[in-house]
Amino acid sequence: MIDVQLLRDQPDLVKRSQEARGNDPATVDAAVAADLARREALQHFESLRAEQKTKSKDIGKASKEERPALLAAVQELSNQVKEAQAAANDADEAFYEAVRVIENIVIDGVPAGGEDDFSVLRHEGVKPEFEFAPRDHLEIGELLGAIDMTRGAKVSGARFSFLRGIGAQLELAIMQLGLNKAISNGFVMLTPPTLVKPEVMRGTGFLGEHADEVYHLPADDLFLTGTSEVALAGYHADEIIDVDSPLRYVGWSTCYRREAGSAGKDTRGIIRTHQFNKVEMFVYANPAEADAEHERLLAWQEEMMAALGLHYRVIDTAAGDLGSSAARKFDIEAWIPTQDAYRELTSTSNCTTYQARRLSVRARGEDGKAAPVATLNGTIATTRWIVAVLETHQQADGSVLVPEALRPYLGGQEVLQPKE
Template structure:
């Protein structure tokens, strides 16, 4: 959510920020509506004060036996006027709130201009692409040949974009998640958290998933939502709170199932595990003071990079341009892993600083020296487990179709060194 006070102070700057995202200006329109709302509220206060005076005069007249019919008629007119002003102010306020809720976060000044992912900026590369003496296969070819990745059974049970993992691949998925959790909790100070997989409208709205992304999520018949990421319950855990300054930073992590309808991805990545309706992800969330959010963003991204480095996965860090930065983010780093079977870079983590955008929607504050102030919230994947498994399978595949287990995972795999 945006700061209406700041918008009123400089609507041109607000519109310039929207223009960076390719959006039309709305600042002056909002300011005009807000002036109308404030005028209605001023008239409402005046009418309420007049009604209060009238009530005293009517009471006094009745006590003395005077004719108060004219005053009572005036009071009725005032009552109707007050009702009308209240309704008008409420309608305008809802109109302003609806517009502000539909507008994306303002971009950080360091975000490069650009209209699409083609204009994202590579920050750095880590690792070397493996050179194969054979034609590398894609993960689903490897998994199906091993008999451990079953898409037909998943389709029979649930439809497309689901998978059944068996045996060593099911254990590999679990091992990756445990390795991520252990690293983030023991080395980077994140507190492991088990979260509900169903949340209410307030949690989804507060973390900027509603109303814009309603069609991308699954909703139950009783009005709750399957979480698209553990970012939602982790971040919303401070919804409505006023935190002690000493409590910050708060760093939380959760390994959870995530659910997405993939409404806009028809025909994309239909083979394999890359784009699923249900997947596992290790989420990182930080809640910090505003002056600490830039450093926290770098810290979070490095934590995610550490997982890839220790797995021996070649990756690059990308700074997203204006046109590719997500709705709630002020700035985003993506980590893209090199997938040998596809001969392509694929996003495996996205780490975003939302600044106070989510905090305003959630009314999440802390006690600063100058009184209650909005916290800054950050979120990132540390990592997406399914996509990490794809990278591991394709990077560590052997010519005979077997898969070597990265050394860092072998203790999680009961000492197993190879799947095949």
């Protein structure tokens, strides 16, 4: 959640952030009022408790005649203290309910608006051109014997697939390339759990307006994660850590998304499926270093795009298209020839102290006091990247040139050939 002191001192700044996201600024007024009510309830409780302690001490000093009246007064105060404590607890709960609906404060420079209001920062790479009618990734994948949607649907339903043969190997090659890129830049690999507790899912901001995208197991009250960001954010929950140098982790996991809000979108092929694999970078950092670390994450992602020979653009995502935890998000969108469009392959988010405050991940400052750290995340490889690789490097006969960076992970293969 946001910094309570910021809410008290600069409510107008918080309102502007909410408005940029397209949210109701009245939520800020409600949170300010709830904070005031909480403090007043707590002050009333503490005042009554102090009076109760004073009168309790007076009983020992009172005469025999005075004692019954004092005992009665103390008993009455005891009842009032219990009621005041309950009221303070209720006010505290009401405040946290009010403040939790306020999303992270967007960073200056983030464009306002919704999904279509992003800013294009740059284009990189060479846009592929063909002297033949290009095939889409599914047709190529079927020619290569690499993607089987039909049997995926037979076994699990719509939006599931089998990657087979060279398709499964290609996914593994992309994942290994991303993993090695992260490790070479100081990331520690973790294989995280893909089932997490509600408090961890909630702490990372994934049980907000997109909660219907998350798979829940009611019998166990556990959630399947749509990104290893969730488990990695919970890794240091309720801890005080050292972020003099950023703590960098990279998680390799299978991810699950219901895609409930995307009915009718990207139903062909493996662009938007319910299950996929991903290599995710996650960083705990000093808040003062978060912007610089965000740029580093983006640079490593761009190095991956270049290594795969992809044409892409980098966009600064508009405030209304940010997740609740992100204060700024850069998306990298690769050119998909058969769609004549850029499609998101990866993103990186600076969540400032929002997630860490909810999960109680702190570091000690120079004054010795513990304060929330910053958290950042960024994907460095995922199953969806197969789409761009196949379509970008396809040839007229249905074969696909293998980017040089992937060849060591594919036994030196230079060309993927269609099956007979």
